[in-house]
Amino acid sequence: MELTPDILKNLIKSAQMADEDEIGCNDCFEELHEFAEMELAGKSPEEAKPLVKDHLDKCGSCREEYQALLEALRNIENGQK
Amino acid sequence: MLKWFKRHRKSNKSYETNEEWVQALSSPVDEQAVKLLREKLINGLKPALHKYVDRELDQFVEDVAQDALLKVIDNIDSFRGESKLITWAMKIAVREGLTELRLKRYDDISIEDLKPNDNSREVFSLSVASEETSPDRSLHESQLVDKVMQIINEELTDKQKKAINALMIQGLPMPAVVKLMDTNRNALYKLVHDARLKIKNKLEIEGIDPDKMLDKL
Ligand SMILES: [Zn+2]
Numbered sequence: 001m002e003l004t005p006d007i008l009k010n011l012i013k014s015a016q017m018a019d020e021d022e023i024g025c026n027d028c029f030e031e032l033h034e035f036a037e038m039e040l041a042g043k044s045p046e047e048a049k050p051l052v053k054d055h056l057d058k059c060g061s062c063r064e065e066y067q068a069l070l071e072a073l074r075n076i077e078n079g080q081k
Numbered sequence: 082m083l084k085w086f087k088r089h090r091k092s093n094k095s096y097e098t099n100e101e102w103v104q105a106l107s108s109p110v111d112e113q114a115v116k117l118l119r120e121k122l123i124n125g126l127k128p129a130l131h132k133y134v135d136r137e138l139d140q141f142v143e144d145v146a147q148d149a150l151l152k153v154i155d156n157i158d159s160f161r162g163e164s165k166l167i168t169w170a171m172k173i174a175v176r177e178g179l180t181e182l183r184l185k186r187y188d189d190i191s192i193e194d195l196k197p198n199d200n201s202r203e204v205f206s207l208s209v210a211s212e213e214t215s216p217d218r219s220l221h222e223s224q225l226v227d228k229v230m231q232i233i234n235e236e237l238t239d240k241q242k243k244a245i246n247a248l249m250i251q252g253l254p255m256p257a258v259v260k261l262m263d264t265n266r267n268a269l270y271k272l273v274h275d276a277r278l279k280i281k282n283k284l285e286i287e288g289i290d291p292d293k294m295l296d297k298l
Contacts, residue, residue, distance in 0.1 A: 003226050007249060008225065009295060010249055011229060011245070011249050011280070012295060013295065014249065015277045015278075015291070016281060016291040016292075018278045020278065022274050024271050024274070025266045025267040026267040032172050033164040033168045033169040033171075033172045034163045037168050059255075059270060060254075061183075061266055064179060068129040068130065068178075068179060069129070069172055069175045072125030072126055072128065073125060073167075073168060073171055075124060075128045075129070076121050076171075
């Protein structure tokens with residue numbers, strides 16, 4: 001096991017992207033319903049909530065949940081029409 | 082007649098507004114509202130989770146919806162109305178479902194399987210990186226490796242090293258590392274965030290430009 005260039009690259013990139021004011025998974029979850037609704041309404045949630053957007057870019061688990069949430073909401077919207 | 086009409090209307094509420102929903106889901110809970118919300122959750126969860134569930138999707142989704150409903154009712158006081166109630170409830174249900182699926186995914190794997198093997202721990206000893214410099218690696222690259230290893234060794238706590246090792250070097254998925262380190266997702270994210278910041282700041286202090294480093298790799 002050694003630090004390959006690829007791993008090193010990822011490590012450096014990930015460090016480089018670190019921000020002092022990053023939020024965690026819990027804070028992201030707190031605002032996710034608002035964020036999702038703005039997205040579905042065609043408003044720009046990434047502008048209104050840049051820290052949520054930043055967390056979704058960096059956290060695979062939260063991103064997975066967000067995508068599933070959008071999918072679920074789109075489906076019940078369609079079902080109501 | 083009027084009484085009947087009132088009761089009749091009451092039992093056919095449509096729950097258009099958040100206020101109606103919140104009232105119906107607050108104690109004493111309106112069973113019809115619960116039923117309607119359950120249906121909506123199920124209708125949303127099925128298409129959203131089907132790619133993660135290989136069998137018995139219906140049963141799984143019904144269980145998730147049931148657990149989510151309990152959470153929604155328990156936490157209805159914390160709903161501030163920033164979105165439609167169904168959006169908030171669906172968020173809770175989706176997290177419930179995916180959390181459950183992730184637990185299942187790593188259920189069959191024991192902690193021993195997930196533990197980095199012995200020689201991988203060596204990655205964090207200072208000497209390894211330079212000893213393992215292979216001929217096809219440029220001198221510069223091995224110096225970078227040394228530098229980063231030095232920062233990791235000197236700046237990070239043991240917990241941070243373990244997390245960075247598991248996530249970035251072993252490449253284990255986050256839910257597996259949560260299990261491995263017996264922690265939760267939020268705490269793990271924060272732990273790694275602090276570690277990333279330390280590395281970033283140290284590189285800055287040492288006058289190393291990460292972009293230039295990346296170019297050379
Ligand atoms: Zn997260």
